[in-house]
Structures are given as C-alpha cells and as structure tokens.
Amino acid sequence: MALGLGISALAPAQETVSAVTDPSFVPFEMMDKESGEMVGFDMDILREVAKRAGFDINLRTMDFNGIIPAVQTGNADLAIAGITITDEREKIVDFSDPYYDxxxxxxxxxxxxxxxxxxxxxxxxxxxxxxxxxxxxxxxxxxxxxxxxxxxxxxxxxxxxxxxxxxxxxxxxxxxxxxxxxxxxxxxxxxxxxxxxQQYGIAFTSGSQWLEPTNKALAAMKKDGTYDEIYTKWFGEAPNQDNTAK
Known part of the structure; x- marks a missing residue:
C-alpha cells in the first residue's frame, strides 16, 4: 500500500523516490489511526531530508525482514526503519551517515x-x-x-x-x-x-544518486538545530553524544 508523506514539491518535475518502512517500530514509524498516515521520528526525518535533498516520496510499508532485500534488489530506492548499520548490510546496500545513536x-x-x-x-x-x-x-x-x-x-x-x-x-x-x-x-x-x-542509517540501493544529497541534508539538519527539534519531539532531551558509551 502506498502512503504519501504529504511532502510538497519544491520545484517542478521533482523525481519521486520509492521508500519502504516497517509500520510497527514505535516511535520511529507507526500508523496514525485518525489520519491513516505513517508518523514517527523516522517519518519526520525522512520528510525533512526529502525536502532538502529535492525529491518526493512514495512510501510503502512491509515487514522489517523484507526491507533490506527490497532495497538490495531495487524494488525500493531507500528504506528507513530504525535500521542498524552493520558490516554485513553494508555489503549489499549503501547507508547514509548515521542519523540516530x-x-x-x-x-x-x-x-x-x-x-x-x-x-x-x-x-x-x-x-x-x-x-x-x-x-x-x-x-x-x-x-x-x-x-x-x-x-x-x-x-x-x-x-x-x-x-x-x-x-x-x-x-x-x-x-x-x-x-x-x-x-x-x-x-x-x-x-x-x-x-x-548502535547507529541507525537510511539504506539506499548501491550507487544511489540520492546518497550524497541525503548526507548533506542530514548534516545541515544537525547544524541548524532541526534534528534536535525532531529528536526532542519524540524522545525528550537529546543525549550528550560526547559521553556516549560504546
């Protein structure tokens, strides 16, 4: 089922990118019962990234275990679903810079x-x-x-x-x-x-043209405070990343 994110086009003829997510990873992505739309931390991040990187989103939902294969085979251009960046996954998809610790x-x-x-x-x-x-x-x-x-x-x-x-x-x-x-x-x-x-990243098909624009958008969001605003909305005060224990 395709679910629009309600992203308004910034310029005519913007490319539409196929995205997939898991509908049940609260509070990263979940179905709003009143609107029927996907909401959550990941959804807010994706909306802002798409706006800044210059693409529209056609969003579909699926079980988490099908998400990486969908991107790997090109059935989806990107996936965002609280996906942990791992060495094994990096062999078959490209990850954005980490957006969540x-x-x-x-x-x-x-x-x-x-x-x-x-x-x-x-x-x-x-x-x-x-x-x-x-x-x-x-x-x-x-x-x-x-x-x-x-x-x-x-x-x-x-x-x-x-x-x-x-x-x-x-x-x-x-x-x-x-x-x-x-x-x-x-x-x-x-x-x-x-x-x-652990760190989460947005997964792209290997060699995706949207990887670099997404990384630039994420960096700008962290620099101008937009990322912290989204984080606080869903989780409260952002942790002190200088004290992160590995």
Missing amino acids: SGLRILVAASNDKVDELSDLEGMSIGTKIGSTSYDYLQKNLGDSAEIKPYPGSADMYLALMGGSVDAVFYDAPNVGYFAKTQGEGRAKVVGPLYEG
Whole structure:
C-alpha cells in the first residue's frame, strides 16, 4: 500500500523516490489511526531530508525482514526503519551517515536526583526485560552489586518503576525515551549516556544518486538545530553524544 508523506514539491518535475518502512517500530514509524498516515521520528526525518535533498516520496510499508532485500534488489530506492548499520548490510546496500545513536539508557522517577550513570545503580533494584541485551549488560557490569529484576514486557517494568517496586529501569534508549515523553511524562526521566551504542542509517540501493544529497541534508539538519527539534519531539532531551558509551 502506498502512503504519501504529504511532502510538497519544491520545484517542478521533482523525481519521486520509492521508500519502504516497517509500520510497527514505535516511535520511529507507526500508523496514525485518525489520519491513516505513517508518523514517527523516522517519518519526520525522512520528510525533512526529502525536502532538502529535492525529491518526493512514495512510501510503502512491509515487514522489517523484507526491507533490506527490497532495497538490495531495487524494488525500493531507500528504506528507513530504525535500521542498524552493520558490516554485513553494508555489503549489499549503501547507508547514509548515521542519523540516530541507539543503545541502552537509564529511566528513573522524576524525583530521583541520585542517578547519573550506571555505577550509581549499585545497591538499587533495576527493572529490565527478560532475554534482552539490557539484562545481559546489567549482569556483566553490575552483577551481584544490584538487584536485577527481569520482566516479561516493557509495560511491566515501567509499571514497576511507577509503583516503586524498582528504583530504575534499564532498557533500549528509544523505548525508555518514548515512555518518558508519553505515559511517564512528569513522573519519569531518562538519565545518563547511551550504553552499548548502535547507529541507525537510511539504506539506499548501491550507487544511489540520492546518497550524497541525503548526507548533506542530514548534516545541515544537525547544524541548524532541526534534528534536535525532531529528536526532542519524540524522545525528550537529546543525549550528550560526547559521553556516549560504546
């Protein structure tokens, strides 16, 4: 199904670029039930990139596992869906410069001023998700010095934090950031740097003419503050990238 992004043409006869995304990666891309349009952080980034790079978008949705193959085979010109840049993927598609630093972050109650980094969680109880990289990271870096409580779902651990059953939550950065901006607004806050950093990029068919204009657009957005505005809209205050933990 084709979904227009509502990008107005800046000049006549602009080229239309075929794009694909995953419709269920909240809050990067998701269907707005009222408008029937795709919205989210990635969608705002793509709209702005397209406007600055000089192309229109014909957007389709598909399961995530079909996205890279679609770009690789030329069935789509680009894909944006919280796609982690990896060496294996770079062998078959071209990636833009990174536009999002993901990883793991700490969520605490809004009134908690004692936690600024992972080491501050020693002696505390920490909620995380069963089988997640965040659970493994906590076990490796805090071990027996904190009470690590795994929960079956993210909603469970957020409920535990809001109810005072745990002192903090440690989980995927976009997920905790979105919770802090929505259900947890005024009650929870994200603190500290990113841990276990990963980077997302826009995937293009190999040799795409739109790769360089996209990179220039992303650089300009970061320089003039547009990127920070979009980030704050969906996740809250942008992390201090100088303190990003890899």
